[in-house]
Amino acid sequence: MLDLSPDWGVILTHFAPELILVIGALGLLSYDLYVRGKDGLQPWITLGVLLAAALATGWLYTMDPAEVFEGRSAGEVFRSGAFLSDSFTHFFRLMSVLTAGLVTLSGIAYMRGKTAFKGEFYAFVLFAALAMNLMAGANDLIVIALGIEFLSLVSYILTGYIREDRLSIEGGLKYFLYGSITSAAMLFGLTYLYGIAGSTSLPVIAEAVRQPENLVVTHLSTFIVPAALFLVLAGIGFKVAIAPFHQWSPDAYQGAPTPVTAFLSVGPKAAGFAVMMRLFITVFGTPELSATWLGVLGALAGLTMILGNVAALTQSDVKRMMAYSSIAQAGYMLVGIAAFGGTALMGTTPLGAVLFFILAYLFTNLGAFAVIIAVDRLTGSSSVSAFAGLSKRSPFLAIALTIFFLSLIGIPPLSGFFGKFAVFGAAVASDMFGLAVVGVLTGVVSAVYYFQIVKTMYFGDPAEGGALRPSPGVVFVVATALVMTLIIGLVPQPFIEIANQAVTALEPIAGSMVAR
């Protein structure tokens, strides 16, 4: 149970990235009060805070566990707290910092002059990163619920951030209404879990569901657990936008300021999958228990891949298309989790495959969005026709977007290909051939809508001439994403190892490991 006399040093050390983010965000809000209206340093402060958080995470990564825990065993600390600071959390801490940093950089020019509330925007980006960290490390139902609600609230505000834009308000409102319902459903599911186990701590719940005779409420438990999991899945599925909980995403993506859309397509997805993995694998990951949810997850994965890819075909707005595209990508990630029972290709695990996929997807998708941000800012539109003749107006942006799309389709040797290779490899290893076939064939479908844009960029003539000059921030993000897309594709080995190392923390809890 919770340690009531915590060692402050240990706690503060382990919370270092989160503390840096909190202090940074509050400091940014205060700073903003005194430079109102000026073109200030807010983005650079944001980047500085994120860099510090990244360094703190790196420091925790390399630290010797024995030193940190001051003699207490790692299992003791890891398995009992409400928040875990393990390799899995570290991985997602890096993801959240990377997402927030790349979004900030690509959004500087875009957000300039769009709204009077400048400082708050960047503070909310920091808060979003913080919320993602909390979700990734959550080891307690309360923290899970708080983390998801925190990220949701920040996302609603960011989506409706531009009050002068009706679409932005509409997107934010839809997101909010839909989110409230799924949050309620999720909380309802969490109360069931609390009800049957008598505790909100994941390890305690894990032990309880392994010994059904000891449950607080023993009757009904055979159907309460699947019901609770499905309700929780609705809440998390809403965050990661898998079908059928995805309806908010096209409107929110289209309405939100484009940098926020970029963030929505990566941040909440990564954090949502982190929570899903932590909850479903460590608590319900034993062969007997996983039988209750693997089938549902597999079915949802298939549905998500089909729906996302097919619905994307008819979109005429690129942001909307990317909404469906990222729904489809969430489906691919889900395949890896659904296949978690099996062995994967030599040396990789299905969950490692999911993390690798997320890593590859992060750079590719944020790179693609950086291009869309630039085009949106410079042409004032995110419709497909705004991309006409981009290969003449800005060859760099056009070739970069083409490469990002090829990576999302899964053309080797780009990073997205290895992500798909890994998750479908896991699916084949778990004898989920149907899912793998659906996955690769919908991947072919996705080529149609991605190439709709490529076609417009290369074969179409620009509506108006003139070269487009992207801002330095966008150029930096696109170049970084491009390099990473190629490097992760050409030299995937170190990234596979990082992902594998991160999921070592995710073994299903065995009964004896729970510290009582």
Next chain:
Amino acid sequence: MLAAFAPLAVLAAIAIGLGLIILAFSFYIGPRDPSPVKSQTYESGMTALGPAQRRVPVRFYLIATLFILFDIEVIYLYPWAVQYRSLVAEQGWGALASMGVFIGVLVLGFVHVWRKGALDWD
């Protein structure tokens, strides 16, 4: 097992049934004699002025929201105060410091609201 809940179900049935019965009786038995005066908003004879849904200036909502926010935060002081002695025994100055951080964030929020002009009426 479920039988243990039977009294509860009976109680619920009685409560709902009684309500329905009373409504039904007053609907069917009660005399009805509507007149223009009777169907006015106020039966006291006062004439209603203007539409029923009056628009309240949005500032009221802002102030009300801010009030609720800060009011609720203060609730957290009570359990902390009740437990203060044992907390000090366990954690020393940390007990005070943690509430200091809490109040600090709260004050920061208040300053933010103030500086942003949310408290200005005009």
Next chain:
Amino acid sequence: MQPFLEQISILSLITFLPLVGMVWVLFLRDDDRIKKFATWFSVIPLILSVLLWFGYDKDAGGFQYEAFFSWIPNVGINYHVGVDGFSVPLIFLTTLLTTISLWYSAGVIQTRVKEYYAFFLLLATGMLGVFISLDLFLFYVFFEIGLVPMYFLIGIWGGPRREYAAIKFFLYTLAGSVLMLLGLIAVAFNTPGDNPFTLVRGGMTSDWLTAAPIPFASDPTGALAVAAFLGFLIAMLIKVPSFPFHTWLPDAHVEAPTAGSVILAGVLLKLGTYGLVRVAMPLFPEAFQMLAVPIGFLAFTSIVYGALVAMAQWDFKKLIAYSSVNHMGYVTLGIVATVAAVNGVTPEALAADPMLAENLEAARVAALDGAALQMFTHGVITGALFLLVGLIYDTRTHERDFRELGSGLWRTVPKYGTMLMIAAFASLGLPGLAGFVSEFLVFNGAFRVGLAGNQPLLILTALSVLGILFTAAFILWKVIQMLLLGPQNERWIGTPDLTNNELAMLAPLMFFIIAFGVYPWPILEFIHGASQSLVAHMNVDANLIEVARAASAALTSLR
């Protein structure tokens, strides 16, 4: 040779030099300089591939010029390259056609020159990479790389319906290759050992790996092997293209710029049949054998249907496109004959004729020889034909409908007419020209395998001969009679004949058409060794040969 070169292998140089050239092209500004640079730069891989041709030790056989680096050790993926008798001629063909295409394009491409040459060089890297890969994963990566530049080549510099043709080409090929992806994952899972993706199987030589066993050996039902094989098969049949997956080909060919058509017909189609030989045969001998007759039926349909549809075309380019469906059908037929099962050979028959089993193996080798040779000859002949269509259409008449273009072209442009005559006759399989040799070998091998005990194959082969008849018909009727002979068409009088530059472009292709038609041994020498070792490795008739040996031993002891 330098130790470094030996380590990375001349093959890596041949493959990646075009990529280096592509990067270089991106930094050049002047259009003319880009054209000159790219064309001359593509000569370097060509020279290297000639060196490869003469450097390959034919007596030793097997895989040579190997290089091996661990790429993704976690998954067991290696950068493993090497060539044998199948790949050397195709590498030479690829570099040759690339140089000729770039040379030809210099006179034709005027818009977006930099992008054109960059895409073309990237395409060359993709194609060459497929031919050198000895790792299944590497094979897949290169197989996919070629897709994107070809899409742009068709889509930007193509004809009026270029966008439709480009995306159709892209989607068809992608659909096939993702199925192949699942197949290769299944293969890797079911191959024991540390290098599950290697294409070097037991019985084939390689300096770098202990040869891996055939996958699915532990799969009791063989259903998984068949499923994985189907993934590969569909990918390859789409690429070949075989009926009923061929419909992307006429669109792509008609809309592609001339050089794109040359490469498409000359090299890209070979990726499909090469994949059947390099991947499907060693990996799935049993599944392949099981499905041999249905595939043979598709090959037969491609041959006859392709020829008949070609006959109905009035568009010169479309006619050649459909003739490719027909000609690639022979390749598939030869490959099918190599693996087809043979029934009804009783021990008594084997005892009576101890040579029967050896003859059967010789027949399989002949069929495979023919198939592999046809890959090369079809590349040269169709490459020449598309080039000739381009020469008349792009810069001279801007017309390629036979009704408008004919007749009497030979009298109007005699040099052009002569070249077209040679290429057309080679295409219909006239003895003395290259096309005849390979088609003869395919039919020879297929008949002998069929006679040995595969009725359906025998019938299919017999019916496929009709394809030759129809091919002769449309070549003689459309190309020779309508286009070249007859009274001069007034409209084209004064059309300039081929320049020396253009003749020089065609000369190497004409040389190989005639030279390998008269004396094919220099190239068959390569292929024959590789066919023998592949057929021996696949061991489709293993039990037959054992039975024959036992029977002849029994006979000897009786005497």
